[in-house]
């Protein structure tokens with residue numbers, strides 16, 4: 001039952017992820033299969049290796065970074081981008097096995113972690129608002145209001161409100177219900193083409209083993225590999241801490257038991273996902289739904305894995321859903337992720353200002369990597385200027401310096 005609750009809250013990804021991957025030129029049917037399999041294998045790994053009620057799937061945020069910033073913005077072939085996801089997973093695996101994981105996780109200040117989480121939310125937000133047609137390009141002001149009277153835009157707005165209303169009422173599967181209803185309402189307007197509900201799974205061949213690892217080893221992609229790695233590590237660590245705390249599975253001193261095993265499942269999920277053909281697979285914060293319903297062990301994650309395998313047979317339905325119907329879900333997830341700003345220390349300017357700069361920079365530079373770089377530089381310099389240089393850890397200096405060098409070389 002707990003596994004079903006978690007599955008319902010995260011199954012929207014089998015509709016949303018292929019839509020986002022399609023923006024990178026990846027075959028939608030293969031991407032659907034890769035998403036279901038990555039979620040099933042990742043969740044099974046978590047259940048079996050770490051015995052946690054935490055489910056995995058391709059993460060929102062890094063999928064948008066993959067498709068819109070790396071492939072769309074930097075014109076890197078999606079095969080090379082998959083290679084970068086693979087390499088970031090390998091680095092993550094090494095870090096999970098070695099003891100530096102705690103150092104890396106603990107040395108990055110909480111305020112920057114919160115700023116990154118919110119910034120990824122805002123990044124999803126601008127992509128979602130564009131997908132809804134609510135925000136459009138404007139040569140004078142960069143962005144402006146779209147044609148709100150168009151049926152597509154109105155239906156998208158309705159979709160968002162429906163999702164918000166359903167989730168506010170704790171309706172299980174509120175996001176996927178909102179997406180499906182929005183798509184259904186588009187049929188009379190010719191906005192949705194219905195392909196059916198059940199069929200055998202499409203072929204995985206267009207994406208399976210298509211990753212280009214040698215292409216990703218080139219220096220030009222190092223910043224992208226680092227971004228995939230650091231976001232994945234911080235996201236998984238944050239999700240693990242949040243969910244185990246909620247489940248009452250933390251040690252009394254606040255540390256997470258079996259942290260190494262859980263991160264092993266996370267890194268394994270990312271590596272396997274890239275081989276299958278999807279952007280980074282990560283622990284889902286939606287696992288909190290199953291924990292709320294009583295899930296405490298890996299059995300919950302294994303249940304989710306089986307349900308994602310069954311979902312493989314719903315390809316026609318999943319690929320019938322157009323982008324305008326999934327865009328509201330992006331904006332909704334953006335709202336959820338922005339909540340992390342609540343935990344900032346709003347009394348300390350040297351803490352909250354760099355976090356806000358991090359968060360703002362991500363949508364406005366259209367890059368998670370640039371947001372991290374600008375945020376870390378701002379943090380280090382602000383602390384020094386405020387006479388608090390002692391609070392800047394070695395890892396922060398390192399990332400700030402690498403980012404400054406990268407920006408100095410004119411790289412985005």
Ligand SMILES: Nc1nc2[nH]cnc2c(=O)[nH]1
Pocket residue numbers: 058059060061062235236239282283284285286
């Ligand atoms: N923690 C986490 N939860 C998610 N839920 C949907 N996408 C994500 C993600 O990228 N990270």
